[in-house]
Amino acid sequence: MSTYRAEDVTSVVEEMAQAIDERLWDRVAGAFASRVVLDYGVPELVTPDEIVARWRPMMSAFDRMRHTVDGSTVRFEPVDRARVDARFRADHHLDGAMWQLSGNYECELVMHGAQWKLTRLRMIYQDSSGDPTLLEKVRIKAGVPAPVTPSYRIERLTFSVGGERVVGLLHLPASAPLDARLPAAAVLGPITSVKEQVVAHYARRLATAGFAALTIDFRHHGESEGLPRHLESPSRKLEDIRAAIDLLASHHNVDPDRIALVGVCAGAGYVAATAASDARVKKLALVAPWLHDASLARDVYRDREVPGCPGIGVAALIEAGREARQRFDADGTAELVPTASAVDRHAAVYRDDRAFLDYYLSEQRGGIPQWGNRFAVMSWPEWLDFDAIASAPALRQPTLIVDAEAGLLPEGRRRFAAAMQQAPRVVLTDDGPFDFFDGATTIDRATAEVVAHLA
Structure with a gap:
């Protein structure tokens, strides 16, 4: 555990965010372990392919996006696990309008082979600005059904x-x-x-x-x-x-x-x-x-x-x-x-x-x-x-x-x-x-x- 470097862990989160912006979906999927806890308020255990299937239609429908991840702190746990707390900001652009979302990421990663892989991604919303209706407009543009409300x-x-x-x-x-x-x-x-x-x-x-x-x-x-x-x-x-x-x-x-x-x-x-x-x-x-x-x-x-x-x-x-x-x-x-x-x-x-x-x-x-x-x-x-x-x-x-x-x-x-x-x-x-x-x-x-x- 002592040989692990914090920058190797934080780079996984940062490069995953960059791959979303560049719409490199194979790279996005490759950042994750075989099963991932994706938590936007209701934690779900999903596969990398399921994550990409959810993200790709909506995120590709924006004219452009920019995710910024910074302020990361890393904690290593025996024997092959790391936890990252980081700030994020996501700018979403569509038809000249912009919606900005910011908050914190709480991430868990595990060493798989010689690579760190994300096993948990929790988004904690803190603030937004701009036009929040862009999310619904993009959903309609992408032809994505309205999300089902859990019971x-x-x-x-x-x-x-x-x-x-x-x-x-x-x-x-x-x-x-x-x-x-x-x-x-x-x-x-x-x-x-x-x-x-x-x-x-x-x-x-x-x-x-x-x-x-x-x-x-x-x-x-x-x-x-x-x-x-x-x-x-x-x-x-x-x-x-x-x-x-x-x-x-x-x-x-x-x-x-x-x-x-x-x-x-x-x-x-x-x-x-x-x-x-x-x-x-x-x-x-x-x-x-x-x-x-x-x-x-x-x-x-x-x-x-x-x-x-x-x-x-x-x-x-x-x-x-x-x-x-x-x-x-x-x-x-x-x-x-x-x-x-x-x-x-x-x-x-x-x-x-x-x-x-x-x-x-x-x-x-x-x-x-x-x-x-x-x-x-x-x-x-x-x-x-x-x-x-x-x-x-x-x-x-x-x-x-x-x-x-x-x-x-x-x-x-x-x-x-x-x-x-x-x-x-x-x-x-x-x-x-x-x-x-x-x-x-x-x-x-x-x-x-x-x-x-x-x-």
Whole structure:
């Protein structure tokens, strides 16, 4: 990371803007990574080709444009990521009239091969001058249909946990009055995941159904702060969830007496542990839950070998994690392995079956650059020691479990349900376990069950 140069990062943003002005659309597309968060107020995960398909007709219809990017500041993050804050000004000319827009860009870039690529472009509007009707005139001239208004709006929120910034997105119904007090749910997802992955699908649907739905990047992940990066720490994630509940309870669009938690995969164990000790959580929904205790962890990881460490299975992984923690404490170096891999046996989720892991490995599914597919080795002791089933007897909230019959860890689901004092409602389907991660039809059905439960 120390060999990276700030000017190499800022030049990507500046040259992208110049390529727009010169209408060099291949160069525009080449500035971006395979999937990009494009954020003009409602963040969207899109491809470079989709960006060009949106920009080219409208921007080419202006007589000319000039984008100016300056005042850039660059922050590097381990191990291959950079963030840029910059001022921009865009002059648009048509038929002798001009419209000027100015504000800030917030950009995220990742080193791909030997090149920096944009993975996030957020435009923060501050001021405009001239003729703002030029945008509509250009749309008509270019024959571009009027934009479709989403069924939800998004409020970007930040809050602090332990002095570290957490970034979240609150999804709200577009039709709700600005002073509405809505039922709310925080939606939390799998290990090492970011808010642009699984939870985004559920939050958008919940907002469309009338809920205020919060997603976050846990500390150590995504846009949130925290070192080392890619740390899976159940205790810190529980702190983040409690802080997210604080945020919801104080938000002017949330009814504090109707707050729920929704957990997907490993997020199910985290939300259950939180709800067991927080009476502000009125209802609980667990979707495709991964719920392990010590014995299930031994079964799942029993054949895992760790080079350089004695033994196999959980004991070897815990020893590797402790040694990684010692190295990090000594010199700040975090040992990273893939979260998921079909070839690297060091991965947190290893299976010699690429088709099974396709959600994680395909860039068109969950393998997005904003995630990075990394797991800090020092995570192993706390992750393996976390008992997701221990909270079940203490839960008093009405609980829904939606899962595939042959889920990722069906024995954990059964043990959890059996341990509850108040039996949960369990809905089992014949879907594949990863259909709950990005399968539109499966998520539609699961969200419908969640909405009915939370109503």
